[in-house]
Amino acid sequence: MANGVYHTGYDIEINLSREDLGNPEYDGLLGEITRSVGERPRHLLQCLKDRRGGQCHCALDGKSPWMFVRRQRRGDKVVWVAAHLPLTHVAAPQESDKHKAMKERIARTAARHGLNVQTEARSDDGRVITDVLVTGAGGRIGWEAQYSPITANTVRRRSQRARERNIAPLWVTADVTSDLTVHPGPASTTCPGSASSLRLP
Template sequence: MANGVYHTRYGIEINLTREDLNNPDYEGLLEEITQPVGQRPRDLLQCLTDYRGGQCQCALADKTPWMFVRRQRRDDTVVWIAAHLPLTHVATPEESDKHKAMKERIARTASRHGLNVQTEARSEDGRVITDVLVTGAAGRIGWEAQYSPITASTVRRRSAKARDRNIAPLWVTADATSALVDRAPWTRVDDVPWQRILSPLALLIRGGVRHLQIWKCTPGSERPCPETGSACRKWHSGWFLPALCIPQERATPLDELIVTSADGEHLPVRTRNRHDPRRTSYLWALASDVQHWRAVTGQTDTPPETALTDDETVTYTEQELDSSCRYGEESPHPGSPRPQRDTTSATGLHTFDHVPDQPLRQPNRPIQLRLTPRERLVIAAQLKCPPWEIGPCMLCAAPIHRYGPRSPMTCPTCRIPHHQ
C-alpha cells in the first residue's frame, strides 16, 4: 500500500504519513480525500507512479490508476494508506437471475419450516441491508447470496456490521475462488442455472460445512500422520469434508443448513492455523461436533477481527513520500487466474497425547430422505418415475430414482470425481 497519492484537481502530491499531508495550505484536505468514492469523482486521486510517467502496475494490468484512501491497522497503530480502486463490476443478467433465485429459495425454505423470514431486510439505521434474514431459536442468520465478484474487505466490513446488530452472517457462493471464502462464515454450492436453484431438487453443499474427525495415529491408521507423515502414535483431530470422513458422512443439502443454522443444530466455527496464526478458516459444523471439539482441544472460537472504530487515533510516522506503485505486491503472480480458496485440506488440525473420552467413529448423520408428499410428487415427475421409487443417494442423500429396475445407488454428481 502506498503512503502517498496525487490530487488531480489541485495538482499536488499528498504524503499520508504527515499530519498536514505535506500541504498545510489546503484546509479540509483530509476530509476531502477520505470521503466515500461514491460521493466524489473516481479519478480524484491518482497513483504517483502513473502521474510521474512511471510504469504503474495497475495500469499495466489493464486497470485504472485511480486510488482511494483508508485507514489500516499495522501492529498496534492505525495509519492512512492509499490503494488502487477495484474495477466496478456490474452483475450480468445471469448473475442477477441466480442471485434472485437463491434469495427466493432461502426465503421459501425457511418460511416452509416455520421460521421468520425477511427479504432485503434493512436495519433500523438503514445502514445494513441483508439479502434474507432468517430468525429461529438460535437467533438471526443473515444470508448473503453472492454470485458476482466481491472484495475481501467488503465481506469483512459487511459481516462486521451484521455482527454489531446481532446478526450472524452466512455467505453462499458457487465460486471456489471467491474472496468471501474463509473471510466470514460461508458455504458453497454447485454453479447451476437459476431454474435449477428454484427447483425442489436438492442443492448440495460442496464447501464450508465440515465434520469433526478424531483418530489414533498408528501404522494401521487409515490416515497418514498430518505432522510427520509416519505414525506418531498420538491422537489427532481436524475438520473434514463429508466425503473425506472415515466412515464417510453424507453431504448437507442447502435447504437443511437454512433451517439448522437458525435452529442452532449447525454452528459457525472460526479456527486459526496452528503453524501460521495469521491464517484463519471459517466453517459450519454440527453443534455436537463443536461441543466435542471444545472438550477435546480446550479451544473456543477465536473472536472475529474487530473493524476499525471511528474514534481510533491515526498515527503519523513522518516518512518520506514513496512514489513507487504497490499494486499486486500481495500476490507473486498478479496476472495469474484467481487461486482456488475453497480446498479439501483438513482445517484446525490438533495433536494431543491423551485418549479422548468419546473418539468419533460412527457417522453423525445417517443417510435418510425427508420429503413431503408434494415434494416427492414433483421430484418423481422430473425424474419420470413413480413416487414410491424415489430414494436417497447412498453417498449424499439427494433424492434419485433409487428403487426402479437397474437404478443406480448414487446420484450422477457423486459418480463424477470432484477435484476441488
C-alpha cells in the same frame, strides 16, 4: 492519491516515497508495479487503507480498492503516486437472476421449516440491509447471496455491522476463487455444489 500500496502477489507494503520502495530485496519492483494494468493482474495492487480494514473514501466514491501507479508533478519534482482504478464490473443479467433465485430458494426453504423470513430486511437504523433474514428460536441468520466481485475487507465490515445487530452473517457464492472463500475467519461462507463450509476473517 496515495504514496503507498499493498502488493497482493508478494504480500508486502510498498512505500512510493522511498527510492527502494521500502523493499530493497525486490529487484525490478518499480518496473513491475508501473506496468500498464492491461499487462498485469488488475488485483495486483490494493489500497493500503482497504487492506488494513479501514474505509477508503475513494473506494466508496464509485472506485475500486485496486490501484495503479503513475507519475505526478509536485512543485518542481516528479513523484510516483497510487490512484484507484475505476469500478468496471457491472452485474450481468444472469448474475442478477442467480441472485434473485438464491434469495428465493433460501426464503422458501426457511419458511418450509417454520422459520420467520424477511427479504431485503432493513435494520432499525437503516445501516444494514440483509438479502434474507431468517429468525428462529436460536437467533437470527443474515443470508447474503454474493455473485458479483467483492473484497474480503468489504465482507468483514458488512459482517461486523450485522454481528453488532445480533445477526449471524452467512454468505453464499458460487465462485470458489472469490475472496469470500480464500480467506479463513469468523463469517461463515458456503459454495453451492461444494462440500466445504469456509470461514472468513
